[in-house]
Amino acid sequence: MDAPLYKPSRAFERPVVIAQPLNADTTPLAVLLAEPDARAILAREAPVVEQAVQGDALRPHLSNFSLRSLLPFGLITLDTLQRMDTQLQALRQRPGQRP
Amino acid sequence: MNSDSITVAGQPGIAGAAATTSAIPGEGVQTANVTTSQVGAGRGQRFDVGWLFQRGTSEGCEAPGFDDGDWRHVDLPHDWSIEDLPGALPPDQLGPFDRHAAGGTATGYTVGGEGWYRKHFRIGALPPGARVDVLFGGIAVTCDIWFNGQRVGSHVHAYTPFGVELTPHLNRSGDNVIAVRVRNLGRNSRWYSGSGIYRHVTMDVTPAIRIARWGVGAWTRRIADGRAEIDIETSIEGSMRGQTLVTRLLDMGGNVAAEAKSTVDGCVKQTLIISDTHLWSLEDPHLYTLEMAIRQGTLIVDQLAQPFGVRIVTIDTANGLRINGTPVKLRGGCLHHDNGLLGACAYAGADERRIRILKARGFNAIRSAHNPSAATLRAACDRLGMLLIEESFDMWHVPKEPDDYSQFIGQDWKSALGTMVLSARNSPSVVMWSIGNEIPERSTQEGMEWCWKFANEVRRLDPTRPVTAGLNGVLGEPVSVSEHTARPGCAGKLDEASTAFLDVVGYNYRLEDIEADHERRPDRVVYGSETFPREAFEYKALADRAPYVLGEFVWAAMDYLGEAGLGATVRLPLDGMPFFIAQFPWVNAWCGDIDLIGDQKPQSYARDVIWGLSPLEVLVQRPISDRQREVVANWGWPDELPSWTWPGAEGLPMAVRLYTSGDRVDLSLNGKVVGSQALRPGDRMRTEMVVPYVRGTLEAVAYRNGAEIGRKRLETAGVPARHRMAVEASTGSCDRDALIYVGIATVDAQGTRVPDCQLRIRLTLSGPAELVGFGTANPLAVGSFKTLETETFRGRALAILRGTGRPGLIRIDARSDGVEGDVLSIPVS
Numbered sequence: 001m002d003a004p005l006y007k008p009s010r011a012f013e014r015p016v017v018i019a020q021p022l023n024a025d026t027t028p029l030a031v032l033l034a035e036p037d038a039r040a041i042l043a044r045e046a047p048v049v050e051q052a053v054q055g056d057a058l059r060p061h062l063s064n065f066s067l068r069s070l071l072p073f074g075l076i077t078l079d080t081l082q083r084m085d086t087q088l089q090a091l092r093q094r095p096g097q098r099p
Numbered sequence: 100m101n102s103d104s105i106t107v108a109g110q111p112g113i114a115g116a117a118a119t120t121s122a123i124p125g126e127g128v129q130t131a132n133v134t135t136s137q138v139g140a141g142r143g144q145r146f147d148v149g150w151l152f153q154r155g156t157s158e159g160c161e162a163p164g165f166d167d168g169d170w171r172h173v174d175l176p177h178d179w180s181i182e183d184l185p186g187a188l189p190p191d192q193l194g195p196f197d198r199h200a201a202g203g204t205a206t207g208y209t210v211g212g213e214g215w216y217r218k219h220f221r222i223g224a225l226p227p228g229a230r231v232d233v234l235f236g237g238i239a240v241t242c243d244i245w246f247n248g249q250r251v252g253s254h255v256h257a258y259t260p261f262g263v264e265l266t267p268h269l270n271r272s273g274d275n276v277i278a279v280r281v282r283n284l285g286r287n288s289r290w291y292s293g294s295g296i297y298r299h300v301t302m303d304v305t306p307a308i309r310i311a312r313w314g315v316g317a318w319t320r321r322i323a324d325g326r327a328e329i330d331i332e333t334s335i336e337g338s339m340r341g342q343t344l345v346t347r348l349l350d351m352g353g354n355v356a357a358e359a360k361s362t363v364d365g366c367v368k369q370t371l372i373i374s375d376t377h378l379w380s381l382e383d384p385h386l387y388t389l390e391m392a393i394r395q396g397t398l399i400v401d402q403l404a405q406p407f408g409v410r411i412v413t414i415d416t417a418n419g420l421r422i423n424g425t426p427v428k429l430r431g432g433c434l435h436h437d438n439g440l441l442g443a444c445a446y447a448g449a450d451e452r453r454i455r456i457l458k459a460r461g462f463n464a465i466r467s468a469h470n471p472s473a474a475t476l477r478a479a480c481d482r483l484g485m486l487l488i489e490e491s492f493d494m495w496h497v498p499k500e501p502d503d504y505s506q507f508i509g510q511d512w513k514s515a516l517g518t519m520v521l522s523a524r525n526s527p528s529v530v531m532w533s534i535g536n537e538i539p540e541r542s543t544q545e546g547m548e549w550c551w552k553f554a555n556e557v558r559r560l561d562p563t564r565p566v567t568a569g570l571n572g573v574l575g576e577p578v579s580v581s582e583h584t585a586r587p588g589c590a591g592k593l594d595e596a597s598t599a600f601l602d603v604v605g606y607n608y609r610l611e612d613i614e615a616d617h618e619r620r621p622d623r624v625v626y627g628s629e630t631f632p633r634e635a636f637e638y639k640a641l642a643d644r645a646p647y648v649l650g651e652f653v654w655a656a657m658d659y660l661g662e663a664g665l666g667a668t669v670r671l672p673l674d675g676m677p678f679f680i681a682q683f684p685w686v687n688a689w690c691g692d693i694d695l696i697g698d699q700k701p702q703s704y705a706r707d708v709i710w711g712l713s714p715l716e717v718l719v720q721r722p723i724s725d726r727q728r729e730v731v732a733n734w735g736w737p738d739e740l741p742s743w744t745w746p747g748a749e750g751l752p753m754a755v756r757l758y759t760s761g762d763r764v765d766l767s768l769n770g771k772v773v774g775s776q777a778l779r780p781g782d783r784m785r786t787e788m789v790v791p792y793v794r795g796t797l798e799a800v801a802y803r804n805g806a807e808i809g810r811k812r813l814e815t816a817g818v819p820a821r822h823r824m825a826v827e828a829s830t831g832s833c834d835r836d837a838l839i840y841v842g843i844a845t846v847d848a849q850g851t852r853v854p855d856c857q858l859r860i861r862l863t864l865s866g867p868a869e870l871v872g873f874g875t876a877n878p879l880a881v882g883s884f885k886t887l888e889t890e891t892f893r894g895r896a897l898a899i900l901r902g903t904g905r906p907g908l909i910r911i912d913a914r915s916d917g918v919e920g921d922v923l924s925i926p927v928s
Binding site for chain 2: 006008011015020025026030062
């Protein structure tokens with residue numbers, strides 16, 4: 001039996017990011033907040049979440065959460081989630097690579 | 100931690116195999132106003148004893164002539180945040196806790212501030228070229244260090260060891276003074292960090308040519324047919340002229356199992372080959388001693404020794420994690436660094452006790468959250484057979500608290516990663532390096548670049564272990580990485596922004612995503628890096644059916660100070676909002692399987708069944724009024740106890756929860772069958788029966804295929820009658836590092852513990868011991884952890900004694916009004 005090795009790579013080159021349509025399942029809240037149309041949906045449908053994510057206390061912790069990943073924490077209901085997902089997916093596709 | 104020994108060239112040398120261990124004379128010699136220690140040559144000399152301490156800010160404390168005559172004597176490890184607040188005024192200040200503390204719930208309402216340490220010492224006759232270093236295992240949170248009035252170092256990572264060299268400013272004939280200013284300011288941590296020099300301190304006095312600090316990297320490259328090949332790389336500092344590096348692997352009897360000799364160079368690469376290898380494993384954590392010696396002819400110039408376990412850990416999607424080819428599912432727990440009533444103090448005995456307790460409950464892995472562990476904890480993992488994930492950061496550049504380490508990481512990350520990896524890389528228990536926990540910016544372009552930098556630096560330092568991180572939420576957008584940048588074999592493959600540079604991916608609270616993600620990313624090896632206690636059954640089942648799932652790490656293995664009330668279970672009015680935000684006097688997280696003093700909480704009993712330690716456990720839900728509801732936090736557990744003592748509940752229906760690996764369980768009360776339930780796979784090894792409360796004996800019997808597999812009995816306890824004390828396994832040592840744990844239970848006349856008993860209890864202590872902790876698992880502040888009085892919680896308390904260095908008979912007496920006391924005599928030598 002030989003031990004595995006995890007060798008370092010040579011240099012850093014920016015990964016190519018394949019931008020995805022906004023949605024409730026996989027889009028991080030930080031991305032939703034950065035998109036004015038998405039943020040408006042959030043403010044309309046889940047104002048408590050929209051405000052919570054602005055706060056210094058929760059922003060670092062929630063910025064990587066999607067709307068769906070808030071479900072186990074009771075911060076959003078399934079009905080609201082589905083409604084927002086429909087609206088988010090109806091927004092136009094984001095072009096190209098996210099900065 | 101090592102058992103280094105050294106003979107400095109120029110002092111009496113050793114012609115032959117073994118070197119002598121240098122004496123450390125004079126620790127604790129009293130002079131007029133100071134404690135002066137005499138230090139001789141040698142590595143790893145204890146430097147814990149005889150410090151002076153002052154809490155608060157002062158001017159000029161770094162000056163050698165500063166008058167420290169009225170400072171308090173302390174022996175390290177020391178944490179002032181767990182000591183009573185000077186002049187504490189209840190009810191807003193209770194012991195070490197203050198309702199207005201800057202850290203709030205995050206740090207459990209403890210108070211930081213500034214503190215100063217000074218230590219006076221004299222150095223023995225040293226040859227020219229000798230180098231003197233002090234090695235700090237950890238200081239919380241930031242520090243600056245002066246030696247004989249000269250600033251010699253500073254440190255900003257609360258959990259990494261570091262050394263400072265004293266040689267240039269050494270007074271070889273008179274008093275030397277090291278002064279350490281420690282600061283724990285503002286809101287800098289999401290949990291209790293403690294304040295002070297909370298880990299051990301040692302001194303290295305080494306010759307001009309020496310093995311570099313953490314300069315030995317040893318790695319088992321191949322195991323076949325009982326033969327093991329171990330590659331060793333040793334960094335050597337100083338002027339080299341014809342010396343030889345002799346590297347040996349010694350078995351437990353001190354016999355040489357393998358040896359290699361090489362001419363000394365800046366970096367020496369050697370291979371040891373041993374036959375009939377005794378491998379390190381969880382069941383048999385066998386340790387060899389890896390001994391390195393620089394020789395000049397027959398003289399041993401420098402030497403160090405450290406434990407070493409021969410093992411190969413492999414991780415892949417097809418087989419999961421294997422140790423020496425044997426699959427191991429991680430039954431893990433996340434563990435903060437504090438030692439409960441002792442605060443952050445990293446006594447070796449306290450760290451070992453935690454590992455022993457967890458091992459006894461079936462845990463086989465610890466995620467040191469969210470920081471590198473103490474050398475004492477790691478050594479316990481090596482000795483006892485517990486796997487360890489060492490974690491470097493809780494944040495990168497985006498702060499989680501306004502004054503946290505994010506302000507330093509830009510300048511400090513290489514140092515932090517370097518010390519974490521180099522100081523721990525020879526520990527067989529360490530299986531992965533984590534570069535972060537729940538990092539907010541990890542999926543941004545900048546975050547990806549930092550992730551690559553951190554991961555690549557770790558691989559450069561130690562390419563023998565995978566890099567991981569704990570990821571919450573979602574993993575970011577798909578990315579494709581170039582060949583220059585990608586992990587080997589991953590160029591051009593789709594991955595996610597958070598995971599592209601990780602070898603093994605930790606999912607925090609993402610149980611539902613694991614199998615779905617596997618469909619899209621079948622090459623990904625994952626584990627639950629943080630999980631809810633309620634998910635134990637699901638993770639066990641998932642890990643059993645999915646080889647690419649390594650297992651789980653429950654949040655948390657043990658209760659800890661800070662994140663107060665994270666796992667709170669509370670009763671709230673039915674007509675109110677079902678939310679609870681813990682505030683003072685909540686001070687501990689109350690989310691561990693094991694409570695703050697080492698006892699099992701209900702989730703631990705359930706886990707005993709799920710992990711196969713017990714065929715049956717019986718817990719009873721605490722009754723609740725019909726105007727209230729129980730609200731259980733995600734990290735919590737319903738308020739159920741292994742108890743049939745519920746005064747005032749006579750006639751009320753009681754929910755009896757039965758956890759069993761059987762397919763049927765019968766329940767009887769006072770000899771009469773009151774229920775029988777069949778369990779199906781969908782029941783998740785749990786069923787419930789409702790029984791009207793009547794005092795007496797509740798007994799459950801579990802069956803599988805008609806055969807009895809387990810039986811549990813709960814007896815109603817009477818009124819508290821007496822205290823019962825018991826000493827946990829003690830080494831019997833009077834050493835200053837030795838701790839003695841004395842458990843106290845309040846029992847009825849028949850000896851049954853009274854489970855909800857809360858009584859003021861007073862200790863009397865005499866003999867060669869110091870009380871270093873006395874308290875309970877109560878998540879609410881009730882007072883001091885340092886005085887001889889406390890209030891029992893759930894019928895228990897714990898006293899922790901520290902040896903004074905003198906042999907003798909310790910006598911401890913526990914008394915309360917209205918119950919019979921107990922007394923113990925404990926001989927130490």
